[in-house]
Amino acid sequence: MKKIIYEQYGSVDVLHSVYMNKPIPNTNQILVKVKAVSINPIDWKIVMGEVKLMSGRKFPKSIGCDFSGTIESIGQNIQNFTVGDDVFGVINPFKEGALAEYVIVNEKQLAKKPDYLSFAQAAALPTVGLTALQALNTSGKSIKGKEILINGASGGVGMLAIQIAKSQGAIVTAVSSVKGHHLLKKWGSDFIIDYNKEDVAKINKQFDVIIELSAKLSFRQAKKIMKPESNYISVTPSLWNFVHSFSNNIISKKKYKILLMQSDTNSLNELANNILKGADIYISKTYPMSDFKEAYNSIIKHGALGKVVFSIPF
Ligand SMILES: NC(=O)c1ccc[n+]([C@@H]2O[C@H](COP(=O)([O-])OP(=O)(O)OC[C@H]3O[C@@H](n4cnc5c(N)ncnc54)[C@H](OP(=O)(O)O)[C@@H]3O)[C@@H](O)[C@H]2O)c1
CATH class of the missing domain: 3.40.50.720 (NAD(P)-binding Rossmann-like Domain)
Known part of the structure; x- marks a missing residue:
C-alpha cells in the first residue's frame, strides 16, 4: 500500500510517498481501507517540528489524523464493527498517520459513517x-x-x-x-x-x-x-x-x-448523528492523495475556507 511518511522535521518537502505491506490487524484492531483524509493545522505543525514536546524524535513518522473509509478486516475481539462497514474516525497524530491507503485503528477511534455524509464530509468532521x-x-x-x-x-x-x-x-x-x-x-x-x-x-x-x-x-x-x-x-x-x-x-x-480535544466512538456518533445533523460541512477543495505537497503548501500559505480533503486512492 502507499503511505505518506517523513524521516526528519522540516518543510513539506520532507514528506514522501512509500510502498509498504498492508498492515494486519491484531485481535483488538481494525483494518480500514481509507477513502478520504482531511487536513488539520496540527498535521503540518508536527511536520515542521512546532510541537516536538508531544511528537518526540522517533522517525519515520506519518501524517493525517481524520479519515473515513470501509472496514476491510477485523481482529477476533472486535464487537461493534464488521467487515464492509463504512466508518470515520480520528487517530492520535502524535503517534500515527492516516494519509495512506490503509490504516489500523482500535474500536474507540471509529464510528459508523451515517449515510447522509459523503466520505469526504465524514473525514472533515472529527477533529x-x-x-x-x-x-x-x-x-x-x-x-x-x-x-x-x-x-x-x-x-x-x-x-x-x-x-x-x-x-x-x-x-x-x-x-x-x-x-x-x-x-x-x-x-x-x-x-x-x-x-x-x-x-x-x-x-x-x-x-x-x-x-x-x-x-x-x-x-x-x-x-x-x-x-x-x-x-x-x-x-x-x-x-x-x-x-x-x-x-x-x-x-x-x-x-x-x-482545550485538548478528546475523541471516542460515543462522541463521534453524537456529533455526526445529532449535533451536526443538517449542518453545512463545507469542503473548499479536494486533492488526490498524490498532490499532498501542493495541498499542504497551499494551506500553509493561503489558509483554508472550511475544510480541505484528500481523496484516496491515488
Ligand atoms: N487543542 C486542540 O485539541 C485542537 C483541536 C483542533 C484544532 N486546534 C487548533 O485550532 C486552530 C484552528 O483550527 P482550524 O482547523 O479551524 O484552522 P484553520 O482552518 O486554519 O482556520 C484558522 C482561522 O483563523 C483565521 N485567522 C488567521 N489570522 C487571524 C487573525 N489575525 N485574527 C483572527 N482570525 C485569524 C483564519 O481566517 P483567514 O483565512 O481569513 O485568515 C481562519 O478563519 C488551529 O491552531 C489548530 O491547530 C486545536
Whole structure:
C-alpha cells in the first residue's frame, strides 16, 4: 500500500510517498481501507517540528489524523464493527498517520459513517467538530442567549463552532479576513469582523465566551472584552499557557481554559448523528492523495475556507 511518511522535521518537502505491506490487524484492531483524509493545522505543525514536546524524535513518522473509509478486516475481539462497514474516525497524530491507503485503528477511534455524509464530509468532521463542541461546552452551562466571539471563524473549527452555537441559541460574533465573510454569514453569524480592518481586542462589546482559534488574540488582550464572569478558550496548548491559566483561574472569574480535544466512538456518533445533523460541512477543495505537497503548501500559505480533503486512492 502507499503511505505518506517523513524521516526528519522540516518543510513539506520532507514528506514522501512509500510502498509498504498492508498492515494486519491484531485481535483488538481494525483494518480500514481509507477513502478520504482531511487536513488539520496540527498535521503540518508536527511536520515542521512546532510541537516536538508531544511528537518526540522517533522517525519515520506519518501524517493525517481524520479519515473515513470501509472496514476491510477485523481482529477476533472486535464487537461493534464488521467487515464492509463504512466508518470515520480520528487517530492520535502524535503517534500515527492516516494519509495512506490503509490504516489500523482500535474500536474507540471509529464510528459508523451515517449515510447522509459523503466520505469526504465524514473525514472533515472529527477533529474540528469535536473541538468546536467541546469548546462551547467548556463551562458546562447553557449558551442560550450568550455572547460568543469566535476569533478565526472561517476554517474548520470555526465553521462548526458557529453552527453549533447558533443551533443552541447563542449570539455569535465571527472574525476572519474578508475572503470568508460570505461563509460566516451563511453559517449564521450575527456579527462579522474583518481582522484586517478592526482590532477585535478594542471593540465596544463584552463576551461570555471567547473561542480563540487564530493564536493572535492573547488572554491578556481578550480580558478587556470579557464579561466579569466569562471564559476564554485557547486551543493552542503550551507549557506557558498552562501555567498562566492555572495562576489566573485561582483568583479571577474571567477564566482562561485550554482545550485538548478528546475523541471516542460515543462522541463521534453524537456529533455526526445529532449535533451536526443538517449542518453545512463545507469542503473548499479536494486533492488526490498524490498532490499532498501542493495541498499542504497551499494551506500553509493561503489558509483554508472550511475544510480541505484528500481523496484516496491515488
Ligand atoms: N487543542 C486542540 O485539541 C485542537 C483541536 C483542533 C484544532 N486546534 C487548533 O485550532 C486552530 C484552528 O483550527 P482550524 O482547523 O479551524 O484552522 P484553520 O482552518 O486554519 O482556520 C484558522 C482561522 O483563523 C483565521 N485567522 C488567521 N489570522 C487571524 C487573525 N489575525 N485574527 C483572527 N482570525 C485569524 C483564519 O481566517 P483567514 O483565512 O481569513 O485568515 C481562519 O478563519 C488551529 O491552531 C489548530 O491547530 C486545536
